[in-house]
Each structure stands twice: as structure tokens, then as C-alpha cells.
């Protein structure tokens with residue numbers, strides 16, 4: 001094996017260690033606390049966050065090594081990189097660290113389940129108590145900027161629904177960021193988000209309240225395929241990275257979506273766009289998608305091609321239009337109840 005190949009893989013390993021150290025600091029509030037305190041030693045930092053001092057002391061050494069912290073007379077402060085890991089800063093690097101740790105967990109599970117073929121489902125994502133509270137914020141950090149800056153202006157359905165004071169529903173809403181982004185941009189919209197995971201709904205309600213949208217946005221726990229009641233027929237039903245979770249029930253889902261829409265209403269699906277040829281997975285922008293597809297298998301899912309989604313709309317009697325973003329890797333498919 002060549003030395004340069006070894007060096008390349010050592011650099012990969014060091015990159016993942018850097019993100020693992022960051023993850024510990026993010027989920028235990030260390031970056032934010034150091035920002036507030038300015039300079040602190042490990043004992044004061046541990047006391048402030050009610051953490052174990054010996055663990056915090058070792059984390060400070062590791063965070064110093066990876067240049068998240070500087071040190072003076074035994075007291076630490078954040079470097080520029082450390083500041084960038086604070087979850088509350090704009091464009092925070094937090095989603096990258098959380099995503100990497102979730103990836104490590106899912107890879108370990110895939111390695112074990114491959115021996116038996118077991119596919120336990122969604123609950124595997126939620127197994128780690130430190131990761132799951134960050135799941136919604138990770139997705140928001142990764143995808144809200146693309147939605148707000150690029151997708152919203154390019155897809156006319158949103159503005160049209162806003163123009164007649166419409167009702168938007170988000171199925172599999174996570175922490176509710178998508179409806180919050182719509183409410184911010186479109187003052188006449190009101191909405192309902194539904195998710196099967198109680199932690200997501202609790203976060204969605206809290207965040208909507210904090211942004212002053214409690215009167216316009218409602219969040220309920222429930223299953224996308226169950227018989228839940230909408231207060232009125234929807235003008236727009238969105239599903240973001242949720243369709244692939246229920247794709248095996250598409251024969252039931254698509255007619256159900258149509259029946260929940262007003263005449264002329266829209267279904268707006270956003271999914272990673274699985275490429276038509278395997279060779280395209282080698283592109284750096286798609287390697288992450290290939291890894292996600294491997295770990296989705298644990299949950300009983302696989303990633304979809306935009307054309308498959310268009311075909312499902314067609315089968316339900318709905319014409320659909322495809323919008324591609326991010327090098328064609330993100331597909332928004334808009335079906336209409338004509």
C-alpha cells in the first residue's frame with residue numbers, strides 16, 4: 001500500500017475525530033458556555049454545566065488539540081473554529097458534527113444487521129440519547145438555507161397558496177422548520193405539521209411559539225398513513241425527506257393526499273434525487289447520498305428517483321412537475337389536484 005494512500009486515510013480519520021470532539025462539545029453545551037464565560041478552566045466550565053470535571057478536562061485538551069480552544073494560564077477560550085461550532089451562530093458547523101456522529105451510529109448498526117438481514121425500522125435513528133434531540137436542528141441547518149434562498153423563489157406554488165390565504169400541511173414535519181420558513185416568508189399562510197415522533201412535535205411547538213407563530217402553526221403527533229383529521233382541506237401538502245419513509249405504502253398514500261386537497265391544491269415533495277446511473281454516485285456531491293441509502297435500509301427505506309415519484313403522481317391522476325436543485329441532487333416534485 002502506498003504511503004500517500006495511508007496519509008490520505010489518516011487525514012480522513014483525523015477529520016472524523018475533529019467532528020467527534022466537536023459533537024461532544026455541542027451536545028453538552030460547552031461551546032456556548034465558553035462563549036458566555038469568555039475564559040474558563042475545566043472546573044468552572046464543568047460546574048456551570050453540571051458535568052463531570054475529569055471528562056470536561058479531557059475534552060478541553062482534545063478541543064485544544066483540534067484548535068477549537070486556545071489556552072492561557074490553564075484557562076480556555078473559543079477560537080474561530082470553536083465559535084463556528086456554536087449551534088446558535090448563523091451558518092453553524094453544528095449540523096456537520098451531528099450528522100457525522102449519527103452516521104457513525106447508523107454504520108455500526110448496518111454492520112450488525114447485515115449479518116441477519118433484520119431491518120428494525122425508524123427507531124434505530126432514535127437509539128442514541130445524545131443525538132436524537134439534535135436531529136431536527138441538524139436537518140434545519142442542512143436544508144433551510146437551500147429552501148429559503150433557492151427553492152421557495154423557484155417554486156410558484158408557495159406564493160400562489162399565500163395569495164389566497166391558504167392552508168399548508170407538512171407530513172413528517174420534523175422540528176417544523178419548513179412551516180416556520182413558509183410562515184416567515186408568506187404572511188397569509190397558516191399550517192399544520194404532523195410527525196410520528198413525539199420529540200419532534202414538542203420541539204416544533206416550542207420553536208413555533210418562540211418565533212411568534214403559535215396562532216398560525218399547529219403541530220400534532222400522528223402517522224402519515226393513519227386516519228387523522230385535518231381541520232379543512234389543504235391548499236398545499238408538503239413532504240420533505242419523508243416520502244421515502246412511506247414509499248412502500250404509496251398505493252394508499254397518493255390517493256389519500258389527493259383526497260385531502262382542495263381543487264387546484266398542490267402536493268410538494270422534496271427528496272434526494274437518486275441518480276439514474278451508478279457511476280454518478282462517484283461524484284463528491286453524491287457520495288453522502290450513497291451512504292445515506294445504505295443506512296436507510298435499516299429503516300426499511302431506499303432513496304427514490306424523481307421519475308418514480310412523477311409516476312406515482314400520474315397513477316393517482318395528478319400531473320406533476322420536477323424542479324431540480326443542488327447539482328440535480330435535490331428534487332422537488334409538485335403534483336396538482338386538477
Ligand SMILES: C[S@@+](CC[C@H](N)C(=O)[O-])C[C@H]1O[C@@H](n2cnc3c(N)ncnc32)[C@H](O)[C@@H]1O
Nearest residue numbers: 139172173174195196197223224240241242245
Ligand atoms: C428525514 S426526517 C425529515 C424531517 C423534516 N421533514 C425535515 O425536512 O427536516 C423524516 C421525518 O418523517 C417522520 N416520519 C417517518 N415516517 C412517518 C410516518 N409514517 N408518520 C409520521 N411521521 C413519519 C420522521 O419522524 C421524521 O421526522
